[in-house]
Amino acid sequence: MAKDTLLVLSGGMDSTTMLWDYADTIAAAVTFQYGSNHNRREAECARWNCERLGIRWIEIDLEFMGRYFKSSLLSGADEIPEGHYADDNMRSTVVPFRNGIMLAVAAGLAESMELKKVMIANHSGDHAIYPDCRPEFVRSMGAAISDGTYEHLELLAPYTDMTKGEIALRGKNLGVDYSHTYSCYKGGEHHCGKCGTCVERREALEFAGIVLDND
Amino acid sequence: MAKDTLLVLSGGMDSTTMLWDYADTIAAAVTFQYGSNHNRREAECARWNCERLGIRWIEIDLEFMGRYFKSSLLSGADEIPEGHYADDNMRSTVVPFRNGIMLAVAAGLAESMELKKVMIANHSGDHAIYPDCRPEFVRSMGAAISDGTYEHLELLAPYTDMTKGEIALRGKNLGVDYSHTYSCYKGGEHHCGKCGTCVERREALEFAGIVLDND
Numbered sequence: 001m002a003k004d005t006l007l008v009l010s011g012g013m014d015s016t017t018m019l020w021d022y023a024d025t026i027a028a029a030v031t032f033q034y035g036s037n038h039n040r041r042e043a044e045c046a047r048w049n050c051e052r053l054g055i056r057w058i059e060i061d062l063e064f065m066g067r068y069f070k071s072s073l074l075s076g077a078d079e080i081p082e083g084h085y086a087d088d089n090m091r092s093t094v095v096p097f098r099n100g101i102m103l104a105v106a107a108g109l110a111e112s113m114e115l116k117k118v119m120i121a122n123h124s125g126d127h128a129i130y131p132d133c134r135p136e137f138v139r140s141m142g143a144a145i146s147d148g149t150y151e152h153l154e155l156l157a158p159y160t161d162m163t164k165g166e167i168a169l170r171g172k173n174l175g176v177d178y179s180h181t182y183s184c185y186k187g188g189e190h191h192c193g194k195c196g197t198c199v200e201r202r203e204a205l206e207f208a209g210i211v212l213d214n215d
Numbered sequence: 216m217a218k219d220t221l222l223v224l225s226g227g228m229d230s231t232t233m234l235w236d237y238a239d240t241i242a243a244a245v246t247f248q249y250g251s252n253h254n255r256r257e258a259e260c261a262r263w264n265c266e267r268l269g270i271r272w273i274e275i276d277l278e279f280m281g282r283y284f285k286s287s288l289l290s291g292a293d294e295i296p297e298g299h300y301a302d303d304n305m306r307s308t309v310v311p312f313r314n315g316i317m318l319a320v321a322a323g324l325a326e327s328m329e330l331k332k333v334m335i336a337n338h339s340g341d342h343a344i345y346p347d348c349r350p351e352f353v354r355s356m357g358a359a360i361s362d363g364t365y366e367h368l369e370l371l372a373p374y375t376d377m378t379k380g381e382i383a384l385r386g387k388n389l390g391v392d393y394s395h396t397y398s399c400y401k402g403g404e405h406h407c408g409k410c411g412t413c414v415e416r417r418e419a420l421e422f423a424g425i426v427l428d429n430d
Contacts, residue, residue: 058283060279060283061278061279062279063276064275064276064277064320065323068273068275068324068327069323069324069327070327071327094365095323096322096323096324096326096327096364096365097319097322097323097326097360097363097364098323099363100319100322100323100359100360100363101316101319101320101323103319104312104315104316104318104319104320105279105316105319107311107312107315108280108284108310108311108312108313108315108316109283109284109311111311111312112283112284112285112286112311131362131363131364131365132362132363132364134362136362137359137362137363139362140355140358140359140361140362140363141359141362141363143355143358143359144315144352144355144356144358144359145312145315146355147346147347147349147351147352147354147355147356148312148314148315148346148347148352148355148356149311149312149346149347150309150311150346
């Protein structure tokens with residue numbers, strides 16, 4: 001299979017599963033720093049997994065987002081709300097048009113590297129709260145990327161209709177070691193278990209029957 | 216009129232004309248640094264015009280583009296081809312998905328600032344060479360910005376079907392001082408007159424009957 005794809009890799013469960021799932025078509029993975037509490041630990045996990053698979057890993061700093069953008073995700077751990085993604089108070093964790101920005105940069109980077117496809121691991125559990133994770137956004141952003149690049153790059157989002165639990169089950173079957181994934185919005189050494197992403201993570205791991213010590 | 220718009224302002228003729236043309240709706244303008252030869256001089260012009268109009272000016276550094284992206288525009292003045300935009304050799308000046316990236320960042324910034332619209336000054340002369348200036352790209356990127364933001368931000372590109380000459384004529388009638396605009400790809404003190412953007416600039420100024428000393 002052609003290695004013609006650039007993956008947007010956060011270092012969390014979903015994109016790490018996708019890295020292992022599509023490793024035979026992924027030429028490189030890009031991880032973005034945007035000044036959030038948890039970016040550093042996520043990036044370490046992203047690098048770890050790319051090294052295991054022998055896939056080129058690129059880290060890009062979007063430091064202007066931490067400076068100009070409004071989100072509790074960029075404001076220190078104390079500001080992070082606790083609860084489920086679907087809760088109203090989770091809206092403060094939205095980083096405006098974050099996926100739009102990451103996909104746009106990934107598209108330009110992919111065309112610079114003479115790759116043909118960009119891949120992102122949005123899934124059905126993100127849809128309620130984050131507009132830039134929904135299927136209609138992925139479709140229109142895919143059209144913009146195709147229209148705006150010379151080689152009409154393609155945007156792939158193969159987990160769009162899967163739940164996080166289904167992704168975890170797929171990763172378990174692929175042998176993904178989820179102790180080398182990170183996503184807690186508070187950014188501590190261990191997952192806090194209470195913020196939106198931690199609640200979703202624990203439910204997904206439980207669904208897949210995966211037990212992690214000290215997560 | 217509501218001041219609810221963020222303008223992507225390069226500091227060249229087209230976006231500077233748009234700044235003056237739509238000043239009563241523009242809350243802020245954003246200029247991007249991406250490591251090109253001519254960015255610094257463009258930015259000085261962008262700031263100068265915003266100061267004159269009392270419009271907030273924001274500068275954002277996309278330094279990763281200079282590091283990772285492939286374009287003669289990012290490679291030093293010697294690499295810049297001479298001739299008309301329509302010429303084949305101009306393709307080397309394309310910065311992959313540059314407008315996509317600038318618009319995505321502008322959309323996130325606008326939503327962070329609680330603005331409702333993003334505006335860009337692409338025009339009909341850009342279409343042949345730059346895929347991310349064409350009407351179909353503006354349409355699909357507009358859909359992506361609307362779908363991917365909470366408040367369904369709108370993308371405006373009112374010069375899409377105008378020629379650069381028509382824009383210059385409009386600016387002349389608005390009293391725009393084009394000696395405070397800059398666009399030469401070579402980035403020297405004066406416009407070189409030979410690179411793609413200089414050829415277009417001179418033709419447009421001539422069309423509008425504008426004479427600039429030492430341009």
